[in-house]
Amino acid sequence: MKCRKCSKTAVIRLRQHNTAFCEEHFNEYFEKRVERTINEYSMFNKSEKLLVAVSGGKDSSVAWYVLKKLGYTTSGLFIDLGTENNTEIVKKISEKTGEELLIVNGKQYFGGLTVAEISRIVKRPTCSICGLIRRYIMNKVAYEKNFDAVITGHNLDDEVSFLLGNVLNWQVEYIKRQAPVLESNGRLIKKAKPLVWLTEKEIYVYALINRLTFSTERCPFSKNASSLKYKKVLNELEITQPGVKLRFYKEFQKKDLFGSDNEEKARLSECAICGYPTTGKVCSFCRLEEMVKDAMGKQED
């Protein structure tokens, strides 16, 4: 198979676009596509300060690298929760981008406990605890350091598997919060996902071509068994219907079927403990901290 643009031997075939590219033109395609996604959903512009949440995995590494390459103002944020040992990896990406890397010790909030230990104490799944802690710290750092947006590396496969799971259960509240960009609201900093039009495979190939260092261990974010099952099923459908994943995602965003998230935003108030936005009196992060403190106190008795 030849590159659609230059007729060199292609390194990747994109059935969803009925095309194929060599290394050089795949890079060009990939970067243009990120730029188009940013513009399509009015995510952010070049004067805004972006905080890219990096985990050491390919998605967030590629997000940071490509945003820097496209001329955006970026810093990286690595939250060390003791679940993986990716500090060296994210430092290498920071060197590659030439941009500042912030490293936050997430365990400090929970007396040095790891996510696994916390999840055992509060009897909730690791990935839900991990996600909660990361989202909170990401937002807190972005707010305190005056960033305009938090960037995550969510890709098309993440988004469609999440969407499918929520559609199968008609979890409309979750579906609403799945927008590619969620605007700022007080101390809640804007969140954006510039890789939502690119598949896992495309991101993986981009990372390889551009010699990015990344960890191949599973992303510590909510990659649970059912989301993997949904990915598998959607990839099966993609074989017979190339483009179905992209269409599923884009049409959904375009049609805006479930309305926006504004009702919920109106219900947000300040957490009585930390002051960050919550729908209750005390935010779920502070509640988690309390629960862990209580449990630790009891152990010491």
Next chain:
Amino acid sequence: MKCRKCSKTAVIRLRQHNTAFCEEHFNEYFEKRVERTINEYSMFNKSEKLLVAVSGGKDSSVAWYVLKKLGYTTSGLFIDLGTENNTEIVKKISEKTGEELLIVNGKQYFGGLTVAEISRIVKRPTCSICGLIRRYIMNKVAYEKNFDAVITGHNLDDEVSFLLGNVLNWQVEYIKRQAPVLESNGRLIKKAKPLVWLTEKEIYVYALINRLTFSTERCPFSKNASSLKYKKVLNELEITQPGVKLRFYKEFQKKDLFGSDNEEKARLSECAICGYPTTGKVCSFCRLEEMVKDAMGKQED
């Protein structure tokens, strides 16, 4: 595995309900479930005259048999389109129910042509032509003979695969028309699907237990390749998440997310040729008849 009710050996295990039944109690469960579906969606009552569209396949045969058994006033309608040779089979079901069977020769409208021939002439897929002709004749017969509702044998697998296909493409107009009951509107007779809470497997087992005669050939209604693919994928998900199909369907109906079909109903007017409802000037059935006549005329020149 033992029957949940009487501890005889079970003939079917229903993982979605975490139960199992013997023949007798499966029949009881099945019939109660149809009754509950009819009541849940206010489909029809025992004073209404029901016209059950039968094809010779298991779904419509079971629909007719179980409605009769539950005490509803039913007649069967078989539309002979020359695609299958099920006349003898539907006669046997008629005998089994003891109810009147109407047989309509569908080919009379198209100069004796079969669906396959018509679809070649108008260059449209067989299943779309077949569905169009059947729906039109079903409604016409029901209207002319004063029936209150047309009953079809659509099962849960039909409904969820259709729903999934439409959700993947966000075909909201199709999704809206997928209700378990569509009320009458002038010459458009009410349509109801009392088997929507039962799977293909359950219906198949019910047909076997009750010694119903049915054809195992594919239903001539729209069972196209992608709907089979969606069924496969949903059955895969059902293995790891028993009940996902039922939940997908029921929650969707309950939440009524896309609003009703009323806008479209308001746009219906009478077909200039036949007088039956259409959104255009001439209904799609009459347009099909015209196209076929034109083509036949040309052939004779």
